[in-house]
Structure formats: C-alpha cells, structure tokens
Amino acid sequence: MKKATLFQKAKDKYVRCQACRHNCVIAPGSSGICGVRQNIDGELYLRVYGKAIAVHVDPIEKKPLYHFMPGSDVFSFGTIGCNFRCTFCQNWDISQAVELVRERYKKKKGETEVMIGEICDEGQDLPPEKIVEHCREQNIPVIAYTYNEPTIFAEYAGDTAKLAREHGIKNIFVTNGYESEECLEYMKDWCDAMNIDIKAFDQKFYTEICGGAKLQGVLDTVKKAYELGIFLECTTLVIPGVNDSDEELRGIAKFLADISVEIPWHVTAFYPDYKMQDKDPTSASDLERAWKIGKDAGLKYVYTGNLPEGGHDNTVCPGCGEVLVERRGMSCAGCNVKDGKCPKCGEVVPGVWN
Ligand code: SF4
Structure with missing residues (x-):
C-alpha cells in the first residue's frame, strides 16, 4: 500500500480521486468504484501498490500492438480491481474481484472494506525495483500494464515505468481509455504507447x-x-x-x-x-x-x-502493397520496415520499429 498522487483533499476528510474520469468522491474508510483506492483518514491510498495478481511474459502482438517493436517480449502484469463492469470481461476473476465481494456483503459496509483490504493484499509482492531488475536480467525491452485496468494503479505503473526508462525499457498501457486529464498529464513523460479500447x-x-x-x-x-x-x-x-x-x-x-x-x-x-x-x-x-x-x-x-x-x-504498405510485417498468430515472422519506411516505395509507416 502506498499514498496516491492523483487525488485532491475535500471537506470533512473526504477525498476526490483524479486517476480516472469517474472522479470518485470517497468518504473516510471507503474506497472508490475500482475498490483499490481507499480513503484512510483523509488521504488516498493505493492498496494494490506493489501487489501484482497476474504476471506473464507475452509477445507484444498479444496486447495487441502491431506498430510498436514487433516481435518483442513484454513483461506484463496487472492487479485486482477495475473501474468498469464489462459483462463480457475475459479477466473478470481479477478485474471484478472487489465487486464480487461488494455484491456478496452488500449490507455490511465495514466488513466489506476489511475483505476488500484482504483481497488487495493477495497478490505477489512485486515492487517496481523487482520488475525492472527482472526485465534487465532477462533482456525484456518492454513492460505492459495490462490484464485489469492500469489507470486504477497509475502510481504503481508510474514508479515502475520511470525506473524502467532509466534502463532503456519502454512502457505500454492496455486500457479502457477512462484516464482523467490529470492522469494523462501524469503519464505523458513515461508512457510510450497505449492500446485503447x-x-x-x-x-x-x-x-x-x-x-x-x-x-x-x-x-x-x-x-x-x-x-x-x-x-x-x-x-x-x-x-x-x-x-x-x-x-x-x-x-x-x-x-x-x-x-x-x-x-x-x-x-x-x-x-x-x-x-x-x-x-x-x-x-x-x-x-x-x-x-x-x-x-x-x-x-x-x-x-x-x-x-x-x-x-x-500482416502490416501491408498502404502505398504499394508490400508486406512490411508478417505475422503468424501471435508472433512476428519478420519485419521489413527500414528506418520507419517501406523499403520498396518509401512510404513512412507510423510506429516504433526497433
Ligand atoms: S481510479 Fe477511478 S474508479 Fe478508482 S477511485 Fe479513482 S476515480 Fe474512482
């Protein structure tokens, strides 16, 4: 758990969260819609800071990002909680973990918050330093904040990404696009790419x-x-x-x-x-x-x-039809983009290609 950055204090020890566009106004002792940002005595805390619940190394094509370092391995992690309630969610067991507790204990507010605290603590201890160290040891060039909605753990992502950047590691958000303006300003110096739903x-x-x-x-x-x-x-x-x-x-x-x-x-x-x-x-x-x-x-x-x-x-040149990046399933079978351009006709292809 760590004190959040993206919030404002309000009257009577209430706080207003600034991470996503819900801008929850949260009473002391309570948490916002996502369940992982809790008001403790008039300050907002990120309960899942350093607590990853899902961790994998994926191909970047799986995010999906097709114009950003094709063929790269990506260290991917997420926490529990989400600011959305999508009924078709493929990661619902982690994204809706808090909501399921709330539904079950609807009438017992105090008890619910204690249980939410317990499930927030369930992930593995994975502080930013450990993530970056692992990526350096394994030569993993990109970190993805993914699986659940990363906006809700923006400060955990931000601390990891800033450290990662010092070592030349890039950072990507796979997101539902509900970041607040303040959050986007906070992210602009360390987030290299986003896939927005x-x-x-x-x-x-x-x-x-x-x-x-x-x-x-x-x-x-x-x-x-x-x-x-x-x-x-x-x-x-x-x-x-x-x-x-x-x-x-x-x-x-x-x-x-x-x-x-x-x-x-x-x-x-x-x-x-x-x-x-x-x-x-x-x-x-x-x-x-x-x-x-x-x-x-x-x-x-x-x-x-x-x-x-x-x-x-495949990525196909819109200028001449040349195949620029060939993909098979989730893997890149070859990238033919040269200096950001099609090698045949010179068309500039947007993206990060090395
Ligand atoms: S991240 Fe969004 S849902 Fe969570 S507390 Fe902040 S404003 Fe509410």
Missing part, C-alpha cells in the same frame, strides 16, 4: 454493459493521448448483435480517421465469457465486414484479431 460508439453500451462510463470520456482520452504524442493503437471487440452494426462501426472508424488515418485499428473477435454467455462468437465474415468499414473510412492500418486463422494480421 473503443468498446462501442453508443452511450447505452457504456451505461448498461460497462457499468456507467461515459463514451465521450473515452473519446476524449483517445484525442488527448494522440495530442500528447503517446503512440496509439485502438481496439474494438466486435460483439454480434450488440455493437456490430455498420453504423456503429462506421462511427468508430470515422472518429479515428478524423484524428489520423494512421492510427492502427484492431477489430477483434468476441467469445462468450463471464455474464455474456448468450451471444455467438464473432464470425470471420463479420470481422471482415468491420475491417472493410475501417478501410473505407480511410484508415491505413486495420487488423482483424482473435480468429483461429486467417484474417488481416
């Missing part, structure tokens, strides 16, 4: 399926991250009959194209999980339709993902 283009989806976030807040984060110069890719999980109408997908594609046609967009396949078991998996033809909508909107780099095979995995 645009889960839908409909407020009703964010209200009913994600637990009450504001779509506009996510769109504002995408714009601000781009303006701050953080390298950006976006992802939409295409859920049949829920967020996959032509109109909605066109809305997302146009929104991105209006910022920059060079932002890579990943349209990925849904599989039933957690509370959303009544929808079919996304078909290859629906993903192809989403891909075409992205291309028709002018986006230069649209990728399909989560399919057993096939689809649009």
